[in-house]
Amino acid sequence: MTGKPKISMYWAASCGGCEIALVNINEKIIDLDANFDFMFCPCLLDTKKQEIKELPDESIFITFFNGGIRTEENEEMAHLLRKKSKILIAFGSCAYEGCIPALANLSSREELFKTVYLDNPSIDNPHGILPVPESDVAEGELEIPLFYDTLRTLSQVVDVDYFIPGCPPEPKQIWKVVELVLSGASLPPKKSVIGAGKSSVCEECDRKKSEKMVEKFFRNYEIIPEKEKCLLEQGLICMGIATRDGCGALCPKVNMPCTGCYGPPEGVLDQGAKMVSALGSIIDISDIKGLSEEKIIEKINSTIESIPDPAGLFYKYSLADSLLKRRVAQ
Amino acid sequence: MKTAVYFCNCGSNISEKINPEIVENTVKMNNPGIVFKSYGFLCSEEGKEFLKKDIEDSGVNALVISACSPRDHEKTFMNVLTSAGLNPYMMQMINVREQVAWVTEDKDRAAEKAINYINAAISRVNLQEPLENKEIDVSPNAVVVGAGPAGLKTALSLAEAGRKVTIVEKSPFIGGLPVRYEEIFPNMECGPCMLEPIMGDALHGNSSENIEFLTLSEIDGVVGSYGNFTVKIKRSPRYVDIEKCIGCAECIEPCPVSSGNPFNCGINKRKAVDFSFVGALPNVPYINAEDCIRLNNKFKNGDVLCRSCIDACPVGEDVFKFDEKEEILERNVGSIILATGSDLYDCAKIPSLGYGKISDVYNSMEFERILASNGPTEGKIKTSGGKEPRSFAIVHCVGSLDENHKEYCSGICCEYAFKFNHIIRNKIPSATIYHLYKEMVIPGKENAGLYKHAAEDSNTYFIRINDINGITVKEEGDKKFFYIDGAEKISVDAVILCPASVPGKDTGKLAGILETSLDKNGFFEELHSRTDAGRSKIKGIYVAGSCHSPMDIKEAMSEGIGATGYVLSGLVQGKKLSIDPITAVVDSEKCSGCKVCISVCPYKAISFNEEKEISIINELLCQGCGTCAAACPSAVIKANGFTNEEIFAEIHAILA
Numbered sequence: 001m002t003g004k005p006k007i008s009m010y011w012a013a014s015c016g017g018c019e020i021a022l023v024n025i026n027e028k029i030i031d032l033d034a035n036f037d038f039m040f041c042p043c044l045l046d047t048k049k050q051e052i053k054e055l056p057d058e059s060i061f062i063t064f065f066n067g068g069i070r071t072e073e074n075e076e077m078a079h080l081l082r083k084k085s086k087i088l089i090a091f092g093s094c095a096y097e098g099c100i101p102a103l104a105n106l107s108s109r110e111e112l113f114k115t116v117y118l119d120n121p122s123i124d125n126p127h128g129i130l131p132v133p134e135s136d137v138a139e140g141e142l143e144i145p146l147f148y149d150t151l152r153t154l155s156q157v158v159d160v161d162y163f164i165p166g167c168p169p170e171p172k173q174i175w176k177v178v179e180l181v182l183s184g185a186s187l188p189p190k191k192s193v194i195g196a197g198k199s200s201v202c203e204e205c206d207r208k209k210s211e212k213m214v215e216k217f218f219r220n221y222e223i224i225p226e227k228e229k230c231l232l233e234q235g236l237i238c239m240g241i242a243t244r245d246g247c248g249a250l251c252p253k254v255n256m257p258c259t260g261c262y263g264p265p266e267g268v269l270d271q272g273a274k275m276v277s278a279l280g281s282i283i284d285i286s287d288i289k290g291l292s293e294e295k296i297i298e299k300i301n302s303t304i305e306s307i308p309d310p311a312g313l314f315y316k317y318s319l320a321d322s323l324l325k326r327r328v329a330q
Numbered sequence: 331m332k333t334a335v336y337f338c339n340c341g342s343n344i345s346e347k348i349n350p351e352i353v354e355n356t357v358k359m360n361n362p363g364i365v366f367k368s369y370g371f372l373c374s375e376e377g378k379e380f381l382k383k384d385i386e387d388s389g390v391n392a393l394v395i396s397a398c399s400p401r402d403h404e405k406t407f408m409n410v411l412t413s414a415g416l417n418p419y420m421m422q423m424i425n426v427r428e429q430v431a432w433v434t435e436d437k438d439r440a441a442e443k444a445i446n447y448i449n450a451a452i453s454r455v456n457l458q459e460p461l462e463n464k465e466i467d468v469s470p471n472a473v474v475v476g477a478g479p480a481g482l483k484t485a486l487s488l489a490e491a492g493r494k495v496t497i498v499e500k501s502p503f504i505g506g507l508p509v510r511y512e513e514i515f516p517n518m519e520c521g522p523c524m525l526e527p528i529m530g531d532a533l534h535g536n537s538s539e540n541i542e543f544l545t546l547s548e549i550d551g552v553v554g555s556y557g558n559f560t561v562k563i564k565r566s567p568r569y570v571d572i573e574k575c576i577g578c579a580e581c582i583e584p585c586p587v588s589s590g591n592p593f594n595c596g597i598n599k600r601k602a603v604d605f606s607f608v609g610a611l612p613n614v615p616y617i618n619a620e621d622c623i624r625l626n627n628k629f630k631n632g633d634v635l636c637r638s639c640i641d642a643c644p645v646g647e648d649v650f651k652f653d654e655k656e657e658i659l660e661r662n663v664g665s666i667i668l669a670t671g672s673d674l675y676d677c678a679k680i681p682s683l684g685y686g687k688i689s690d691v692y693n694s695m696e697f698e699r700i701l702a703s704n705g706p707t708e709g710k711i712k713t714s715g716g717k718e719p720r721s722f723a724i725v726h727c728v729g730s731l732d733e734n735h736k737e738y739c740s741g742i743c744c745e746y747a748f749k750f751n752h753i754i755r756n757k758i759p760s761a762t763i764y765h766l767y768k769e770m771v772i773p774g775k776e777n778a779g780l781y782k783h784a785a786e787d788s789n790t791y792f793i794r795i796n797d798i799n800g801i802t803v804k805e806e807g808d809k810k811f812f813y814i815d816g817a818e819k820i821s822v823d824a825v826i827l828c829p830a831s832v833p834g835k836d837t838g839k840l841a842g843i844l845e846t847s848l849d850k851n852g853f854f855e856e857l858h859s860r861t862d863a864g865r866s867k868i869k870g871i872y873v874a875g876s877c878h879s880p881m882d883i884k885e886a887m888s889e890g891i892g893a894t895g896y897v898l899s900g901l902v903q904g905k906k907l908s909i910d911p912i913t914a915v916v917d918s919e920k921c922s923g924c925k926v927c928i929s930v931c932p933y934k935a936i937s938f939n940e941e942k943e944i945s946i947i948n949e950l951l952c953q954g955c956g957t958c959a960a961a962c963p964s965a966v967i968k969a970n971g972f973t974n975e976e977i978f979a980e981i982h983a984i985l986a
Contacts, residue, residue: 213929241924
């Protein structure tokens with residue numbers, strides 16, 4: 001035990017990229033260790049749940065919680081860490097807004113199990129066994145955490161103090177947050193998004209922007225975009241316009257459209273809906289005057305149909321935290 | 331925030347269906363601390379006094395008024411708020427009368443709906459912020475597009491009221507269609523003479539210094555909105571100085587080139603420098619750039635440039651301005667009046683009538699020019715063979731009352747058809763005249779006279795036909811025959827077709843520039859076809875004359891006065907225009923400059939500040955439609971009075 005403030009990092013339904021992002025602060029990790037007692041991180045350390053339970057409440061200064069709430073265990077750990085932490089931060093897109101795991105909300109639990117345990121070409125499951133919370137085996141009763149029907153974000157389960165967006169958060173931004181805490185400066189209002197900007201990715205993107213009118217959309221492999229011009233204007237669906245800045249516009253800088261991992265800009269309630277609304281405003285309809293209603297619909301549809309998988313595209317990161325949250329009917 | 335609900339019973343209109351007590355109990359339960367009061371007629375003088383006093387005494391700072399449609403009394407109650415010292419935008423009015431009491435049969439359902447609406451309004455009004463009206467300077471002046479009867483009347487009346495008016499006229503002359511008519515129904519006045527007092531006053535009367543005539547000019551673009559339009563006008567060169575030319579016509583005869591005169595429907599020729607027709611005003615010829623040798627050979631080295639017109643001019647060389655270029659002019663005005671007139675339906679679209687293929691088959695405009703003493707035949711009626719025709723067929727309803735062509739009746743064709751009858755009878759007393767018509771339409775107290783003459787005339791025949799398309803005109807030698815439904819065969823020397831009145835050919839283009847809407851027939855669409863037929867759907871843009879509906883000169887003149895009334899009452903000189911604060915606002919700190927919003931604004935109110943790299947909304951131009959707020963992908967544009975928070979609060983409460 002040391003006198004340093006405790007810092008912990010937990011992963012729920014996530015890929016592990018957030019831990020790698022933390023380690024990617026490189027030699028600053030030494031500074032982190034010098035200032036904090038990095039005491040809990042299942043990915044890196046062997047601390048047990050029981051040890052956390054035994055800590056007094058609010059004795060962990062900061063917890064970086066990454067991953068969405070997919071299982072009973074995720075939820076249990078969310079409550080435990082909330083209780084034991086002074087500052088609970090939803091770290092990364094999964095904890096903040098659901099991210100890729102939340103796209104499973106477009107299916108039901110039964111459909112997910114069918115895909116993963118029955119139809120998966122690489123699985124051998126002749127008896128069609130599916131996970132159940134409790135089962136009797138030779139050694140006795142086996143308990144595994146319940147798999148929920150819907151993935152929820154951390155803040156849909158417990159009270160969250162701050163949100164750090166990104167899939168994963170940029171190491172530079174993680175270090176900025178740590179530095180802010182270390183500086184002793186007053187922290188931003190609770191529930192704020194920290195480690196990011198307040199505008200959109202376009203703010204950090206150097207591409208030349210014009211008035212937007214897009215006649216046809218392309219998938220990334222279909223065209224080689226011009227280097228200087230706004231990608232959206234070239235027909236690539238760049239989510240940058242509806243995505244919070246802070247990443248440094250890394251993707252557009254290397255000719256790849258933004259996919260929206262920093263979540264909605266400040267004040268936007270639903271990133272996907274905002275993107276759809278913006279695209280609806282810039283789809284080129286300049287030469288429809290005099291056309292019949294059917295022809296106009298046909299023209300608009302042909303543009304819209306060039307967008308495959310709209311849900312996966314517009315809600316790639318934000319489905320669980322959106323107004324939609326999940327599919328509700330077949 | 332202390333919030334109050336005022337529930338108007340509207341006599342028994344609302345309370346008969348919705349029990350105010352039930353509503354009060356539930357609303358109070360759902361919204362602890364809310365003030366709830368009901369009243370008989372909130373819009374009555376006593377009601378307004380009660381409301382004012384109650385606001386003052388109870389110290390509420392946000393109000394929900396549950397009453398009738400906001401179109402009825404929103405303004406009434408906003409005024410009460412103002413008089414009670416409260417910001418008028420701290421109110422949310424809900425329409426419990428039309429949208430609940432009058433349409434929901436079941437009393438329990440009605441009460442439930444009313445409660446839902448009230449709860450939603452409370453949720454939103456608590457988030458509303460005080461907004462301030464802004465006052466802006468406006469231009470009392472106007473641009474009038476088209477110098478026909480309606481346009482001239484508008485321009486002259488506005489000028490007489492001290493307003494500056496710019497008339498933009500596409501053709502080289504003013505007066506529109508009637509100055510090309512020798513005589514005009516119903517009183518057989520000479521067209522140019524009838525318009526002369528108006529044109530004369532406009533050109534050199536007491537108020538003429540207030541009128542600027544731009545002929546050979548078209549609208550090229552418009553930005554801005556009611557009170558502050560900036561109109562771009564494209565003026566094509568006339569190549570003759572209107573100020574210096576005295577209109578002596580000496581230059582015309584020596585000009586070596588000529589081509590078909592479009593103002594006489596191509597029936598005769600005009601010189602490259604010529605008047606549109608004799609008597610056209612302004613009394614200055616214009617040069618047709620396509621024909622003029624000098625303009626076309628200008629850059630050929632070594633050739634001697636043609637100077638026929640210059641040499642003939644008694645005034646001097648500088649009357650001609652061969653280096654004149656197309657110009658873009660800008661005028662800042664508060665109102666725009668569209669008076670662009672109409673055209674004739676293309677008779678060739680009914681091929682069986684032979685128009686354009688058989689000689690001596692004329693449309694009514696061509697025949698008007700033939701009858702005109704300043705026209706191609708100097709008023710003499712002759713067939714293509716040079717003989718005086720002995721018999722005429724006048725076909726009414728060409729392309730009218732016909733779902734395959736134009737469904738409407740233009741209401742003027744029968745009248746000028748009987749005018750033709752009258753003129754033909756005077757010029758050729760023994761001529762036989764046949765009127766072929768589907769319906770006879772001669773409305774108005776003065777208009778039956780010409781019809782009576784024709785009806786009483788022993789050598790005029792009326793043939794009613796079910797389907798004008800069933801008429802076939804054929805040529806055999808120098809004789810024309812018309813067949814009715816392929817059977818009856820009648821021989822005539824000339825055929826005059828009276829087609830439907832249709833919008834002028836550039837109406838669509840102009841509507842595109844102004845973003846005004848057109849009706850299904852391509853005429854400018856009125857705000858309301860009965861109560862506001864002089865207004866387009868865009869505030870500050872008015873319509874007058876046959877550009878929005880077929881009509882005669884009398885109606886067009888009245889509409890010109892009507893448009894004048896709109897301008898004078900709307901934009902009073904020296905008075906400021908109050909700007910509604912329901913506008914969109916850009917958060918300049920957060921705008922990333924993605925430029926999504928710019929092209930979506932129907933009022934062209936959004937521009938881009940290249941230095942700060944942010945969008946800027948001009949609050950004078952913004953009409954608060956919210957399109958940009960919806961389009962802004964980073965929620966940086968806020969729609970005053972309709973913020974996301976307010977709308978979501980409302981929806982949440984409705985769905986709760």
